[in-house]
Each structure stands twice: as structure tokens, then as C-alpha cells.
Amino acid sequence: MASxxxxxxxxxxxxVELIGERWALLIVRDLLVGPRRYTDLKQGLxxxxxxxxxxxxxxxxxxxxxxxxxxxxxxxVYELTPYGRGLESIVLALGRWGFPQMGExxxxxxxxxxxxxxxxxxxxxxxxxxxxxxxxxxxxxGDVALRVQVDGAELxxxxxxxxxxxxxxxxxxxxxxxxxxxGPGIRRVISGELTPAxxxxxxxxxxxxxxxxLLERFADTFHxxxxxxxxx
Amino acid sequence: MASxxxxxxxxxxxxVELIGERWALLIVRDLLVGPRRYTDLKQGLxxxxxxxxxxxxxxxxxxxxxxxxxxxxxxxVYELTPYGRGLESIVLALGRWGFPQMGExxxxxxxxxxxxxxxxxxxxxxxxxxxxxxxxxxxxxGDVALRVQVDGAELxxxxxxxxxxxxxxxxxxxxxxxxxxxGPGIRRVISGELTPAxxxxxxxxxxxxxxxxLLERFADTFHxxxxxxxxx
DNA sequence: CCGGATCCGAATCGATACTG
DNA sequence: CAGTATCGATTCGGATCCGG
Numbered sequence: 001m002a003s004x005x006x007x008x009x010x011x012x013x014x015x016v017e018l019i020g021e022r023w024a025l026l027i028v029r030d031l032l033v034g035p036r037r038y039t040d041l042k043q044g045l046x047x048x049x050x051x052x053x054x055x056x057x058x059x060x061x062x063x064x065x066x067x068x069x070x071x072x073x074x075x076x077v078y079e080l081t082p083y084g085r086g087l088e089s090i091v092l093a094l095g096r097w098g099f100p101q102m103g104e105x106x107x108x109x110x111x112x113x114x115x116x117x118x119x120x121x122x123x124x125x126x127x128x129x130x131x132x133x134x135x136x137x138x139x140x141x142g143d144v145a146l147r148v149q150v151d152g153a154e155l156x157x158x159x160x161x162x163x164x165x166x167x168x169x170x171x172x173x174x175x176x177x178x179x180x181x182x183g184p185g186i187r188r189v190i191s192g193e194l195t196p197a198x199x200x201x202x203x204x205x206x207x208x209x210x211x212x213x214l215l216e217r218f219a220d221t222f223h224x225x226x227x228x229x230x231x232x
Numbered sequence: 233m234a235s236x237x238x239x240x241x242x243x244x245x246x247x248v249e250l251i252g253e254r255w256a257l258l259i260v261r262d263l264l265v266g267p268r269r270y271t272d273l274k275q276g277l278x279x280x281x282x283x284x285x286x287x288x289x290x291x292x293x294x295x296x297x298x299x300x301x302x303x304x305x306x307x308x309v310y311e312l313t314p315y316g317r318g319l320e321s322i323v324l325a326l327g328r329w330g331f332p333q334m335g336e337x338x339x340x341x342x343x344x345x346x347x348x349x350x351x352x353x354x355x356x357x358x359x360x361x362x363x364x365x366x367x368x369x370x371x372x373x374g375d376v377a378l379r380v381q382v383d384g385a386e387l388x389x390x391x392x393x394x395x396x397x398x399x400x401x402x403x404x405x406x407x408x409x410x411x412x413x414x415g416p417g418i419r420r421v422i423s424g425e426l427t428p429a430x431x432x433x434x435x436x437x438x439x440x441x442x443x444x445x446l447l448e449r450f451a452d453t454f455h456x457x458x459x460x461x462x463x464x
Numbered sequence: 465c466c467g468g469a470t471c472c473g474a475a476t477c478g479a480t481a482c483t484g
Numbered sequence: 485c486a487g488t489a490t491c492g493a494t495t496c497g498g499a500t501c502c503g504g
Contacts (some may be wrong), residue, residue: 006478008344010351011330011351012261012327049496051469064460083332083333094300097247097319108237108239119242119244224275356491
């Protein structure tokens with residue numbers, strides 16, 4: 001198996017050997033949201049072949065990144081080890097780095113609960129959040145629904161649909177202050193390319209319930225600069 | 233080419249599509265040290281097939297990560313765009329993350345000038361460096377030789393050998409205060425597994441010139457924790 | 465349904481040779 | 485120096501199948 005090796009004694013090389021195979025980092029991304037069953041992962045990564053998923057999970061376990069845990073109530077989940085959780089800041093940084101190059105969504109592109117959760121974590125600005133009142137949103141993108149609670153510099157996200165209450169997840173009680181629905185165009189709100197008002201105007205986004213002015217706060221709290229530096 | 237797509241509209245996915253192919257991030261790692269010619273890259277990545285190198289360079293250019301520049305004195309180099317330079321902190325973090333899992337070097341593993349340069353940047357602790365006197369080292373690992381200058385929180389590294397003065401690089405003048413030579417075992421000094429004294433004892437490292445006590449300062453300035461958290 | 469294993473054609477990668 | 489061309493070895497993708 002020396003053919004898989006890059007032949008260098010270097011930390012970056014080792015890291016890439018551990019999580020650089022196709023699909024591996026996307027599995028890690030989803031596991032950063034919480035422990036997941038094999039089937040959850042398959043659904044969250046609709047285009048992954050099942051043999052690749054099982055191969056990657058094996059490799060990630062051998063690398064000490066992921067572990068397989070039998071649940072008390074007879075189930076089986078994969079979760080990140082503490083070492084694997086060390087990738088969190090890296091995956092968030094990669095999401096921020098990739099954001100400006102996302103372009104327009106391909107017709108086939110989907111938005112999953114886990115990917116949207118991580119995207120919001122990526123875009124979250126704690127300094128801004130700490131300086132505005134707490135807020136409680138329900139965000140719909142495609143058929144994904146998230147409950148997003150901002151309380152000071154803290155962010156909590158729960159998946160409402162589709163369908164299953166996440167393993168070990170506790171659903172928030174009470175009513176969100178703002179419910180809104182969008183498509184992939186929500187990215188242009190996050191980037192500041194569209195103001196919330198413009199987004200509503202162009203039907204990129206629609207308020208279902210609550211005070212639309214809360215959208216401004218949302219856009220302030222979740223933001224990623226998308227201008228790509230072309231010059232020198 | 234939709235077969236290469238992961239089918240998700242997500243920043244992490246986009247990032248992985250840009251720099252997730254085999255060898256791509258190692259090319260970026262080397263370019264983070266400085267602009268490099270095709271041949272430099274090939275030497276710095278001894279095991280990369282040349283067709284893969286040229287394919288990757290094309291893809292990285294299309295992705296806006298790398299650009300190809302004709303030099304004044306008739307040459308051709310690849311360099312990171314400003315957008316590509318945005319990967320610096322990510323690559324450094326990956327190097328730090330991979331460090332604990334490096335294990336023992338395979339017999340075939342090499343250490344290149346660029347990989348060692350990035351490894352030292354990864355291990356550099358500016359807070360520590362700022363609190364000790366400036367230092368000027370010459371580090372040999374295998375047949376790589378680096379001039380490493382620490383001045384307050386600033387770090388400057390130049391490659392002395394092998395062989396070519398790097399493109400646009402200016403060699404430091406004057407004498408280093410300490411010259412030492414090591415093998416891959418230098419990693420165990422960086423991790424703190426061996427003290428400099430122990431490293432000399434076990435012939436992992438040898439002082440060629442200068443005051444051996446400066447090694448302590450080196451080990452303080454360049455350090456990565458290598459203990460992997462196994463518990464919960 | 466859950467958690468995979470198996471099979472096979474298509475695409476990529478790796479090694480070497482070759483060229484302007 | 486800066487790549488193309490070629491070709492066998494691997495890996496990936498898509499579909500199917502199987503035991504609990």
C-alpha cells in the first residue's frame with residue numbers, strides 16, 4: 001500500500017493521507033454536526049456510493065478520526081474522536097474559503113441539513129451576535145428546516161426536518177421569532193450581495209411568520225465576505 | 233464533468249472540489265513558501281507523475297488558486313493568487329493536526345526544503361519567540377539546509393541547499409549562531425518527546441557549530457504538542 | 465429498514481517515454 | 485525547461501444483493 005503514500009515525512013502530507021481521499025472530509029463535516037448512523041450519512045451525501053462510504057469509514061477509524069459506537073437502545077452510530085474534532089476549525093475555515101467560489105448552484109445540487117448547519121456555523125459572527133439581542137429563527141432552505149438560536153456569542157442549531165430528530169439532539173421548545181424560507185439564493189444574503197429587502201423583492205426569500213425586520217439582524221449575524229481578491 | 237461534482241451547494245464542498253484532488257494541497261503547500269517553477273515543484277514532490285502535476289496546475293489556475301507568470305529574465309513560475317494565499321492558515325492548521333499521527337518515517341520518505349520550511353512555520357510559536365532573544369540557526373535535515381532566523385515574533389526561513397537559491401529569495405548574510413544537523417527524528421524534539429540533550433545523546437541530532445545551549449531556545453520556539461487525546 | 469458486501473464498467477492515477 | 489503521450493494498475497461510481 002506504499003502506492004497510496006506521498007512519500008514525504010511531513011505533517012501536511014500525513015493529514016492529507018488521513019482525510020484527503022474523496023468524500024472523506026464531507027463525512028467529517030457531517031459528523032461535526034453530531035453522531036450519525038450509516039444511513040444518515042448516506043442520505044446526507046446522496047451521491048456517495050455505498051462501498052466508498054464504508055471504505056472511508058473504515059479508513060477514518062484506522063486513522064483515529066472516527067469511531068463506531070453501539071447505542072444503548074440498539075443502534076449504531078459513527079462519531080468523531082476528540083482527535084477528529086480537532087478538524088472543526090479547519091473545516092469551518094475551508095467552508096469560508098470556498099464560499100466566494102460557490103457560483104450558482106447546479107440544477108442537481110442539493111442543500112442538506114448538515115451542510116446548511118455547518119454553513120451557518122461558518123458564517124456566524126460571534127462578535128456581532130454578542131452586540132445584538134438574542135434571536136430565535138426558523139430557517140427553511142429547500143426541504144431542510146433548521147431552528148437557529150442566537151444567544152449572545154452562542155449559536156445553537158437543531159434540525160427540524162427532514163425527518164428524524166437527530167441522534168441525541170434535543171428540540172427547542174417555544175416559538176421562533178422569525179420563520180423564513182429561501183432557496184440556494186440565501187447565499188447572496190449571507191454574502192451581502194442582496195439586502196434582506198432586495199431578497200424578498202426578488203423572491204429569493206420569503207418571510208413565513210414574524211417580524212421581517214429581524215432579517216436584518218440575521219444577515220448581520222451570519223455573514224461571509226465573498227469578494228475575491230484578483231489583484232497582486 | 234458533473235461526475236466530479238459532489239452534488240451539494242456548500243462552501244466546504246466547493247473548497248474540496250477546488251483543492252481536494254490528489255496532490256493539489258501539496259502543490260499549494262510548496263507554493264506557500266514562494267513561487268516555483270514546474271521543475272522545482274516536480275523535485276519538491278518527487279513521487280508526483282508529471283502528467284498529474286500539469287493537470288493539477290491547470291485545475292488550480294481555473295479555480296483561481298494559482299497563476300502562471302512569465303519572469304522578466306525568461307523563466308516561468310507558478311504562484312498563488314491572493315485567493316490561494318487564503319489557504320495559508322488552513323495548510324498550517326492541517327500540518328499541526330497531522331503532526332501527532334506522523335509516526336515513524338517510512339524508509340522511502342523524504343524531507344524536502346519546502347515541506348520542512350512549512351513544518352517549521354507550523355511549529356513556530358510567536359509568543360515564545362517574542363519573549364526570548366533573537367536567534368539565527370542553520371538547520372540541516374537529510375540533504376536539506378535551511379537558514380532560520382527568529383527575530384521577535386517574526387520568522388524568516390531561507391533555503392540554502394539543495395541547490396538553487398529560491399526564486400526571488402535573498403540569502404541572509406552573516407553567520408548563524410548555531411548550526412545543527414538531524415534526521416527525521418527532529419520531529420521528536422519538536423514534540424518535546426526528546427529534550428535537545430537527549431537528542432544529542434541518542435545521535436538524533438548533532439551540533440556542527442555554535443553554542444549547543446541554543447538548542448533549548450530552538451525547541452522552545454518551535455513546538456507542537458503530539459499527544460493524541462484518546463478519551464471521551 | 466439498517467448496515468453493509470459484491471460485481472463491473474468508467475474514470476483517474478502512476479510510471480515511463482518522448483518532444484518542442 | 486516545460487510539459488504531452490501512452491498504457492497498465494487502481495480507484496471510483498452505480499447498481500444489485502444479502503443477512504439481520
